[in-house]
Amino acid sequence: MNLDRNAIKAAVRAKVIELAKNLGMDASDIGDDDIIPATGYIDSGAILELVVWYEDAYQMPLKQEEINIDNLGSINSMADFVLKRKG
């Protein structure tokens, strides 16, 4: 598990691109601050898969109420949240 901020961002970006590709979408130009659900690249089912991957990749079980735009809404947010939780 690499907790370097850039490494986390790269991993999240790669996962979003992979999930989008499965839906026939090209998310390669997604910005670090773009709100992931609002981009339309991935649907709710894929966002769930992203969350499950994220929990597993960073050994970080999430409470349902933590799954929100503030914590996980963008690539930057997801990186910040891991670093905050992992201290």
Next chain:
Amino acid sequence: MAFALHAPRVNNNDDIVQVIAFRVAVGDFVKQGDIVLDVETDKAIVEVAAENAGYVLKLMCAVDDKVAVGSVLLWQGETIDEPVPETAVVAAATGGGNARPTAKARALLKELGLDAGVVPAFGDRLSLADVETYIAAHGIQRRDHIPAVTVSARESVPDVAGELVDLNAEERGMLITVSWHRDHAAATYLEVEYDPKAWEDHAAAYASANKLMLSPLLPLLAYRYVQLAKANPRVNATVVNGKRFQYQPVNLGFTVQAGETLYLTVVRDADALETQPFIEALGEVQRHAIQRKLNREETSGATLAFSSMARWNVSRHIPILPPYCSLMIAHAAPKGSGRAVLGASYDHRVLSGFDVARLLVELAKPPG
């Protein structure tokens, strides 16, 4: 329907066996051939294996009990919620398994295809009363009470090269579900089209107000469905042995496609939840499905169900009714069509087309 495991005849001279140990508990799922308990006679300790796969529903005796050969040791079911027939454990009989049957007893034994040796006699001869006591204790039905249910005959393999492969647990669950739909429900289907804009606007506003990552459209639809079922209890019922079984809670089944596997996840007591707790509870079981970490409570006990294939741009799908559910609603919303569809498979033994159409028309409108 629940099925019984009977105390085996270990040898011809012993009409009684003593229960030594149970290796399963109520709620366990056992496969055919799994050892479920040990019994003892004067001559041997014998492992008793499950004759069929299924959940253990009820243990009919306890360790150290002495029970008659042929008694029901435990009940199993294809689902964990199946009702168990009212039976009594047959106490150890005084007569031997070889007591000569009377003429009337012999006639009933022949009618039911029973071996006189498995029926305990409570006197010098095996009487009609003895046989009737035995069949009552074992839930055996006389021919005139057997419902006209088609029993599938053993099939031949197709005349094409191939191999038989055992089903995994999920595949077996699907087979059980489909078989219940085919064999028990009087399943039929209807649908209503509606303009999805009102629901889309409602969901978008809710998501924005609550900063949700996931679109709440389907959870909010499902929640509205639960509320409508609460207000119309007839839709939250099934039929058991010719009577309507009115459920008390509304346990919502919600399909989740996790990779190659389709799960019916269950949010129990959904009618007792407010909107946001329901959405969170549904989100949690969906995550558990994707993680392959669903527990038994999350995969059983659905009283009605909901499914959506909007993700795959499907314009219509006619769902299979889960066991003991009388209504399953299928949502579809073909992209770019400007319309959405609420379809419903329903059990006509419980619901009429009017019941279902009325509910779907209400469901097509968001609350307020």
